[in-house]
Amino acid sequence: MxxxxxxxxxxxxxxxxxxxxxxxxxxxxxxxxxxxxxxxxxxxxxxxxxxxxxxxxxxxxxxxxxxxxxxxxxxxxxxxxxxxxxxxxxxxxxxxxxxxxxxxxxxxxxxxxxxxxxxxxxxxxxxxxxxxxxxxxxxxxxxxxxxxxxxxxxxxxxxxxxxxxxxxxxxxxxxxxxxxxxxxxxxxxxxxxxxxxxxxxxxxxxxxxxxxxxxxxxxxxxxxxxxxxxxxxxxxxxxxxxEQVAQLKVDHDNAKHLAYGLAQLPGFSLNPEWIQTNIVFAKVDENIDINAIAVQLKRDNIIVSPGNPIRFVTHQDVTREDIDLLLNKLSSLL
The missing domain is CATH 3.40.640.10 (Type I PLP-dependent aspartate aminotransferase-like (Major domain))
Known part of the structure; x- marks a missing residue:
């Protein structure tokens, strides 16, 4: 992922x-x-x-x-x-x-x-x-x-x-x-x-x-x-x-789903209503080591770009199930 x-x-x-x-x-x-x-x-x-x-x-x-x-x-x-x-x-x-x-x-x-x-x-x-x-x-x-x-x-x-x-x-x-x-x-x-x-x-x-x-x-x-x-x-x-333009609507819906999930995690701050397309930015509390979390996620074959704000991008090769798995992994790591 x-x-x-x-x-x-x-x-x-x-x-x-x-x-x-x-x-x-x-x-x-x-x-x-x-x-x-x-x-x-x-x-x-x-x-x-x-x-x-x-x-x-x-x-x-x-x-x-x-x-x-x-x-x-x-x-x-x-x-x-x-x-x-x-x-x-x-x-x-x-x-x-x-x-x-x-x-x-x-x-x-x-x-x-x-x-x-x-x-x-x-x-x-x-x-x-x-x-x-x-x-x-x-x-x-x-x-x-x-x-x-x-x-x-x-x-x-x-x-x-x-x-x-x-x-x-x-x-x-x-x-x-x-x-x-x-x-x-x-x-x-x-x-x-x-x-x-x-x-x-x-x-x-x-x-x-x-x-x-x-x-x-x-x-x-x-x-x-x-x-x-x-x-x-x-x-x-x-x-x-x-043939691929129709997929973008799915990507946008998945990004909104991801944003609502991130907003419920402790230490993540964003307004899901601001998400318009397939890119999600979330601010991270200073006490969270996002680089360490990225390393842990990679061990589970989930790749993110650490930063603050951190950016997530949805696309054809990311499913709704993948997003839920990411959110569950983040929740457990936090």
Whole structure:
């Protein structure tokens, strides 16, 4: 039982069979039919002109930022944004793009007044502010549809582009009970991770205009992301978006179940009503040695990432019975 992340899911049997029988070619030459079919289908599915299959969400975000911004430009984002905090500073190191992080509100949104104040004047002393990057979901929180509409209005008013780190955008769509295209409509570009909760072994998509994706494809090659017979991976990616989305509702329900169970344990503090998707954060009393508990759990083949707050993530490979076993083990250890 692995509660560290929804990236630990194993490919389904259907994915393994599709990968084994995938028709392939050289994708760098544009000859892989399975990759081409995935990219064409994904662009249509999400309401964009074009799509690019990439190795990871980190690469997709980096390509997304570098395709919007030139050297010396700046992008606005949240202080907790994955493409600012958890992607090794790639935009700055590889793209020479300056991040301008703004504190996230508790619900994951960013205050528009603070964003406006951070936009640099047209002056050669400053980096050129080109882009606002949002993340949905962010730390398990879903950005409201009304906020996305306001974000579109904001960037239009200030002549910026709008990018979505949509690593878990399908979790957001399921939580909002809406089609993912209704979220995508507000953005100039968007990423979708196929290996977070959706069970594909590898891969993310970058979506945007034809011109934008053509630029991203060139940068992907520069970064060493050109793959050859990548249809073996793309075959699983297509199934991730066509067969695995329904599982996310189960994951969300399981996360809520886990949250209510954790709230009843001594020393754990959280509000289960705040859980919107498949990620649960719980604060732990200082007198609890969460590292020692993690070691004990691992001996029972239950893997968690110790921290305070501690994060638990539900996914296809964690059942309701697994969650109950985790709660029972935690109760006995406490």
């Amino acid at each position: 692995d509660f560290r992340s929804d990236t630990v899911t194993k490919p389904t049997q259907a994915m393994r069979e599709a990968m084994a029988h995938a028709e392939v070619g050289d994708d760098v030459y544009g000859d892989d039919p399975t990759v081409n079919e995935l990219e064409t289908w994904a662009a249509e599915r999400h309401g964009f002109e074009a799509a690019l299959f990439t190795t990871s969400g980190t690469q997709a975000n980096l390509l997304g930022l570098m395709s919007h911004c030139d050297r010396g430009d700046e992008y606005l984002c949240g202080q907790q944004a994955h493409n600012y905090k958890f992607e090794a500073g790639g935009a700055a190191v590889l793209g020479s793009i300056q991040p301008q992080p703004i504190e996230n509100n508790p619900d994951g949104t960013i205050d528009f007044a603070k964003l406006k104040a951070a936009i640099k004047p047209d002056d050669f002393h400053f980096a050129r502010t080109r882009l606002l990057s949002l993340e949905n979901t962010i730390n398990g929180k879903v950005l409201p549809m009304e906020y996305l509409k306001q974000a579109r209005e904001f960037v239009d008013q200030h002549n910026l582009k709008l990018h979505l780190d949509g690593a878990r955008v399908y979790n957001a769509a399921v939580a909002l009970d809406t089609d993912v295209k209704n979220i995508a409509q507000y953005f100039d570009s968007m990423t979708v991770c196929l290996s977070k909760g959706l069970c594909a072994p590898v891969g993310s998509l970058l979506l945007g205009s034809k011109e934008y994706i053509a630029k991203a494809r060139r940068i992907r090659k520069m970064l060493g992301g050109g793959m050859r017979q990548a249809g073996i991976l793309a075959a699983a990616g297509k199934l991730a978006l066509t």
